[in-house]
Amino acid sequence: AFVKHGGSLVDDTKPIDEHSMPYFLIVIYDEITIQNWRTIDTTLSKKKFYQSLKAFNERQSANKVAFIQSLWLSECLKQKKYVQISSYELKADSDNNKQEDLKECTKRKNSDENVDNLKKPKISEQELMNDKKRIVKYQEEYKSDSDSSYCDDESTMGLSNKDFFELQLYSKSTNESWTCAHSSKEQTENLNEHITDKLEKMLTIYENKNEKYRALGYQKAILILKRHPKQIQSKEEALALPGIGKRIADKIWEILQTGDLRKLDEMSSREDTNSLKLFTDIHGVGPTTAHLFLTQGYRTLEDLKTKANLTRQQKIGLKYYDEFKQRIPRDEVSKIENKVKCAALSLKHGLIVQACGSYRRGQATCGDVDILITHPDRKSHKGIFTRLLNLLHEQNFLTDDLVVQEENCDNQCKYLGVCRLDEANSLHRRIDIIVVPYDEYACALLYFTGSTHFNRSMRHLARKLGLSLCEKSINKNVRRKGVEKVNTGERLV
DNA sequence: TGTCAGTGTTT
């Protein structure tokens, strides 16, 4: 949770728990947020303590700095809420207390050990900065998108089923508590919208042009900018961010100077760019097909309807073109989730039915509805899939099928289709339903909650660690020949 | 210069 909120954990090889009690956290915080933290060894001398605290204070003039016993973190975890730091704090301004506290705490660790043999604390300013660079790199690459305020079942207020990493160490100054269920109104706002708006247009243009990895570059830069807590003022400031290189920094500079991006204006004024966008917004039409349509002389959706030969999915995509472009408000997603949940439970008690995707990430509106179904008895999910789809079809809830993947018997099943609530003025919505065995619940939930960037990032990390993560499992020793698997390896989770 | 996620369906 700390890392997710931009904190950095220096000694990430040592887990923080009761067994590593004799560590302290240095916490940098403002009124609302824990900004930063690090662990330190408690063989810290009084002199070093003052030195480092002073250094911190100078660098972080706007924020407050505190030394806290790691016990505080343990308490937070135990109580599953944000505990006031004050009683765990070592006060710098009260000399006596501090010295005693420090002694008190070091004693726990060193009572039966030889203090002198322990490795010396290292906390020089230089080292802090080095560490910082290393950690920041890690954070930027692997922390989830800023929209990842997890929001499970808002009616159950208890946090008991929340995993630690889902908890947000983010408290309001008035009411200090975990705020896991944020509406998107509270999400940190994008202070660089004027820049990201333009870059996002560049992104879709390159996506539609099939320049996958150039698009990836833009995507990463945009996500970095969106969660950057300050407005970018200069080229250097942009260049300093990981994920932003010279070429995008130049573009940012141009936007800052002139308010425009010549390259973008030039590209988007070309007529084909717009038609390309028009076509790729159809479900089932990608960059290649869109380009093909262009070369065939089609320019409008009407052209496609009458002249082009379309696949089954593309016809459905075209039929609901306008409806699918509308975002779905949260409460409607919740209604749809309920509808499916009721249908599912009527078939079998105890099924877990939850909406994932952008809904579970707390977004105000969603592009589609993603529903995950499993059963804790490890058996009853079998056979549910087809029966559920039949039932929902009978209820005229599902109107069209795009993909029905019945990976026979006990494997994961996937449905991509179209649904509509039985209400006046309700629109047709895209719905994805997956049914998974309970063994694969964890990985499936991780996958289906996303975001896409989060998944790719985490899978990249897994690969670097010699593992392979997918929506079913996490595996070890997967050998590949190109993309082809030679060996599925051993399943770990 | 190589890497950027991993899996499944449709055509």
Next chain:
DNA sequence: AAACAC
């Protein structure tokens, strides 16, 4: 095998 989707 390429294109598209999640």
Next chain:
DNA sequence: GACA
């Protein structure tokens, strides 16, 4: 397009 960015980065190791």
